[in-house]
Amino acid sequence: MKDTIIELLHSALDTLKTEGIVPGDVAPAIKVDATKDKAHGDYAANLALMLAKPAGKPPREIAARLIDALPKSDAVAKVEIAGPGFINFFASTAAAAEIITRVLNDGDAFGRNDHGQGEKVQVEFVSANPTGPLHVGHGRGAAVGDCISRLLEATGYNVTREFYYNDAGVQIANLALSVAARVKGLEPSDPAWPADGYKGDYIADVAQAYMHGETVTADDREVTASADPDDHDAIRDFAVAYLRREQDLDLKAFGVAFDVYFLESSLYTDGKVEATVKRLVEKGHTYESDGALWLKTTDFGDDKDRVMRKRDGHYTYFLPDVAYHFDKWQRGFTTVIDEQGADHHSTVTRVRAGLQALDAGIPQGWPDYVLHQMVTVMRGGEEVKLSKRAGSYVTLRDLIDEVGRDATRYFLAARRADSQLTFDIDLARSQSNDNPVYYIQYAHARVCSVLRKADSEDKAFDHALAQANLAKLSDEREKNLLNRLAAYPETVERAAKSREPQQVAQYLQDLAAEFHSYYNAVKVMVDDAEIRNPRLALGLAVRQVIRNGLDLLGVSAPEEM
């Protein structure tokens, strides 16, 4: 429908150019928007407003000329000039109802497109170090990163979900020390407890499993505990594998799966860190000072230069980060999205600077970043900072156990990443019946219920009869729903392009609201089959779109509630 209007406007614009009313060299991007207010029709175009200046005429006059020049179309019932010069289009009922045919024909594919043309895209997210259970912040990253991946897949990209983790550095040494201390029966309150040790109860679980000689499988590794309390290497390897497995169980419970697990240690063993240093030195962007090796990141927009190799010969985290991203580039990902917590935002400039310093033809501003702000968890009107299991933070598992997978995903993904988020457990739980995610799912379940009723009363949906009578969907609420359904593909497109899954959530809430309103006002299961079947078709289309949209969010669409 929208495309039809754009075509009509293009034709009208050409006519005006031919008549010399509009200069021939102007080429405005013709934009048609769905209206918010039904008094403004179904779709509105601002073309006349944009042409006013180049044409040197008042916008309303241009609008009138455009309307005169519009080719006739069965799709348009009425056209009006409104306000400062908007052209409002009223769709004919038959044209509006065509969306149902499209939704039902396309099914699960409705709203998907192939704009990405199979381009390889990598989304890196979560990337938690294996030193403990995933916390709420990781949960937000998991929800947002996975939804962005789903959106990109839905718009034709070939997406790789990647999880990067450090399995070697200082914090892993601390992890090993902590587990070793637990193995020896120490508790965090003991004076002999390691200074930077991890204090959560889960460390005791790891120690116990280690001493029982358990075998754990995580990523592509399988580790059997030696149960030797003095073998620090064995304890470390076991602890890393154990906690990676824990994190994977959390992610699995959350409905998130990764294609690639990338180990920081592999950058060293494969010589990629050394190669990166060598190349940076060769390209002339480094210097030595105070016994350390520095990269002149200030050449690329950083506010101060950064140390790559410390005085003690070890590399800072910054260097493997650059080596890792260079590796991504070499793997052929022209588009890479890093989803991280905003507390790591300072790495953005540095990584990009390091990549530019490599002089490898990597575009400036590569890779893309989506940074999510902090999550605070509230319970009983107070901020919750402690979890029994983790000790110092609220875990993702805590949330899934308390409020459920669907609600947790929805809460974490249905908000803009760049604003801080308050997760109120009381709200998500005690008022769970009024939870937006249930509101949407309920609309889906209601359609399913109507369809079950149709089957049981021997009034099963008749496709041909529905098709023949789609134009009978002329109720105001039915038109609202039809327009809303028609807006779904562009919502997906826009959400994918801007990496904003919350747009899908918002859309679904609007669609569910319109359906609930319709459901209460208009009975579907009427005796007249010529009325009942188009309404059933509308219900089927709504159900399909809710299902498709919830799938993009990784939320289930139950048939009964």
Place this chain on the structure above:
RNA sequence: GCGCCCAUAGCUCAAUUGGAUAGAGCAACGGCCUUCUAAGCCGUAGGUUGCAGGUUCGAGUCCUGCUGGGCGUGCCA
């Protein structure tokens, strides 16, 4: 001090990416179940979009400056 993000109804958040009269849910109040699921609907009330300028036919959205909050500003990750 400097950098990034944020500020919208009492609360949690939206706003078709610059469009017309800023919308939902929760909380409050009043209605609607003998009829397809009341986890719902209808209605009432709630706003100078933090403040002050600017750009534009048009600004919650873009620009500048303030105010307030968060994060960062390691030879930590």
